[in-house]
Amino acid sequence: MGVLFESLSSRLESVWRRLRGRGRLTPQDVDEVLREVRLALLEADVHFKVAKDFIARVREKAVGDEVLASLSPAQQVVKIVHAELCALMGSTSARLASASQPPTIIMLCGLQGAGKTTFAAKLAGWLGRQGRHPLLVAADLQRPAAVEQLAINARQVNVPVVTPEPGDGPADVAARGVARAAALPADVVIVDTAGRSQADADLMAELRAIRDRIRPHEVLLVLDAMAGQDAVNVARGFAEGVGVDGVALTRLDSDARGGAALSVREVIDRPIKFAGTGERLDAIEPFHPERMASRILGMGDVLSLIERAEQAWDHSQAEKLQERVQKDGLTLEDFLEQMQALRRMGPLEQVLGMIPGLGQAMRSSKAQVDERELGHIEAMIRSMTGEERRRPEIIDASRRRRIAAGSGTQVADVNRLLRQFGEIRKLMRDVTQGRLPRGMPGLPGMPGMTGPPVGGRPPTHRRGKHRGR
Amino acid sequence: MADGVWGRMRAGLARARQGLLGRIAAAVSGHRTVSAGLLEELEGALLAADVGMPETMRLVGRLRELAAAGELFAEGVAATLRAEVARSLEGSSRPMRRAETPPSVVLLVGVNGSGKTTTAAKLAHALRGEGQRVLLGAADTFRAAAAEQLGIWAERAGVDMVRHAAGSDPSAVIYDAVAAARARGVDTVVCDTAGRLHNKANLMAELRKMVRVAGNACPGAPHEVLLVLDGSTGQNALVQAKVFTEAVGVTGLVLTKLDTSARGGIVLAVWRELGLPILWAGVGEGLEDLRPFDPEAFASALLGADGAGEPGYAEG
Ligand SMILES: Nc1nc2c(ncn2[C@@H]2O[C@H](COP(=O)(O)OP(=O)(O)O)[C@@H](O)[C@H]2O)c(=O)[nH]1
Ligand SMILES: [Mg+2]
DSSP: OOOOSOOHHHHHHHHHHHHHTOSOOOHHHHHHHHHHHHHHHHHTTOOHHHHHHHHHHHHHHHTSHHHHHSSSHHHHHHHHHHHHHHHHHOSSOOOOOOOSSSOEEEEEEESTTSSHHHHHHHHHHHHHHTTOOEEEEEEOOSSTTHHHHHHHHHHHTTOOEEOOOTTOOHHHHHHHHHHHHHHTTOSEEEEEEOOOOTTOHHHHHHHHHHHHHHOOSEEEEEEETTBOTTHHHHHHHHHHHTOOOEEEEEOTTSSOOOTHHHHHHHHHOOOEEEEEOSSSTTOEEEOOHHHHHHHHTTSOOHHHHHHHHHHHOOHHHHHHHHHHHHHHOOOHHHHHHHHHHHHHTSOHHHHHHHSTTHHHHHHHTTOOOOHHHHHHHHHHHHTSOHHHHHOGGGOOHHHHHHHHHHHTOOHHHHHHHHHHHHHHHHHHHHHHTTOOTTOOOOBTTBOGGGSGGGTOSOOSOOOOSOOOO | OHHHHHHHHHHHHHHHIIIIIHHHHHHHTTOOSOOHHHHHHHHHHHHHTTOOHHHHHHHHHHHHHHHHTTOOOGGGHHHHHHHHHHHHTTTOOOOOOOOSSSOEEEEEEOSTTSSHHHHHHHHHHHHHHTTOOEEEEEEOOSSTTHHHHHHHHHHHHTOEEEOOOTTSOHHHHHHHHHHHHHHHTOSEEEEEEOOOOTTOHHHHHHHHHHHHHHHHHSTTOOSEEEEEEETTBOTHHHHHHHHHHHHHOOOEEEEEOTTSSOOOTHHHHHHHHHOOOEEEEEOSSSTTOEEEOOHHHHHHHHTTOOTTOOOGGGGO
8 A cells, every 4th residue: 555644754854855954943944844743743643732732842942042053953853852742651651550458440441442341351361460360340231242252351361250140230240340359369350341432421420330339449541542533532521520540552553653642641641551452362561652652753663663672683693684784785595584583573564563664665565574475485585595595686587487386386476575575675775774764863762773673783772671471 | 212312412512512613603703704713723623523634724725715715704614614524525425235136245344343243233224124134244253252242233133143153264154144145035144344453464364355255155245345434533544444445345434433522534535535435324332323424414513513403413
């Protein structure tokens, strides 16, 4: 598919080029950059008023002397934007509340289809892996088979579940669940509730009734990362209606920029605590606010990628590769090795999606790599001679036929591989020269494209190995 | 029934109404000409409804033109904007296609939680109401209890359902459902599918296979591949629509959850960019809560405009 939404970096490219040579920015120049930033925020679904206030704050800072006198003023503006976004999103992952007297009671709420039931099970599984003893409570009596869904998911994550008895209303089953926690014993109770619109007065009253029966220590609003502008009304409605202590952002594995996260932060001033990152029940992560800032701006989730890469990548090997690639260019052997390393980092699409520019370049060039294809690619490369792997340009038609026959693939597959490889090699050339693919300058805390998966130097950011996966 | 829908619709609109109409009224009062401030209010209202920048600029630009030509004054702004929105959606709605020889096969696709299963039930109910014989196919074999969910709906709607064991090949369900529909003289078979994000290549490939298998089971099928789009989705809906269309040839949209405060404005861009018609609107969680999409009603609801007494979707 074509790239529907430009990243901020590509948006700014032309502004950039014009401003690059200049030592100073006029307030008009600043406005021009900020106009692009505003468009990027709107495309990311940041609420238009939030975007407006945000831009006003940045302008105030950017028009100061410091910026105007700096060497690369346009980049400086983007630095300010990024820093301001980070400040808004918060800098640390927020923790769940913890009751002084167990059990800690967590109540989920949100719109229909936001992903509450799945998230409930994920959270329970996650807490279980932290050594806690969670209990799930199925208090969505509205949607058909919601109780069964939670019961099945509970079994999958190995957590006990309380389901309604005949005649129970949602508050009854919630209370029953809390009572059950003492008997088990469980130290965390997670209550799933029916989806509802914040504009539905009756259903909001029902939610308050549940809350008043069980007095949760933590009310989590479950919000879809693909949500649009209405997210501010939703967040405000739930915050006013039942009180919200934190937010769980689901479907962050989508390619949505997730600007709603920023709106919600700004409007209800509550931290986003968790991210849902896939359909599997272990696809849950503590939310990293600083990464969200890059994502909203369309700069990819570079930090997440680096962290994963650190777990999957051997640094000394990476450095050697880097040197060789810089000297001789990428070979098909390196290519194979890198793909295997990528695979160790997690589902390919997810990994590629996190690389700014690369994910996009691969998608738009139809050079998409799918997990199954990887097996074929490996077979094809293994059917090549060493010379062919090092100098793919010598692979002519007859060699292509031989490679296809040897690897059980079609000549068309070999053609595609060589074409993809050519594209990637070109991309790598840019990348190893320290340039971001779309002209994005390095940003504070963002090592750009020099991370391991494309054969760069070891990451400048060493984060703790705390993610036990 | 109408009462319930009305009430919910009204509640959903209350906020938007206070918002836009209040602001327009304030901006209009004491002015005759269309001021820059008024245009800015309109721009904000459209953006807030998820209409997106390109469509918003187009609509606001049009109003600016009319005002400059002396054809539009402040008091006519709300009505004109509504008319322009409706005009942008001209031709965007159509009835569902029917196969020349039954069964007609309808596939519902979309991201997780958008309302596919509920829409399958509502559709079955609506078609049955037209006197059709309807069969449901439970091809979401992935999500826990998905077939149970559809099964409960099938019972409520009084239609049969074809299902397989959890975790089995969804294409096999499609095949069996379509084959059963042919054998039983069913008019329309509505197949639910598992939710999937459009950026998961393997899941999109799985969906392609389902479409292919439907065609194998019945020449010409599927007759409709409907993308079920959550009305609260932001700009990513355009990407969704584009990728699903490229992958499985989406033939139209169902826009759900219009009874909430979500406005669904992104369909303007989807219609303009991709020419995908919007066949149905979901306006609640009950079997009855499905309406043929109506650009006029949508335009009124989008802007929360009830000044002239337009009831939006509540009228049905
Ligand atoms: N308010 C409202 N809720 C809806 C509508 N359509 C579906 N839902 C709700 O959205 C949630 C997800 O719907 P479901 O059909 O299970 O989505 P699926 O995952 O796409 O199959 C359920 O709670 C439905 O009741 C609608 O038009 N309005
Ligand atoms: Mg479903």
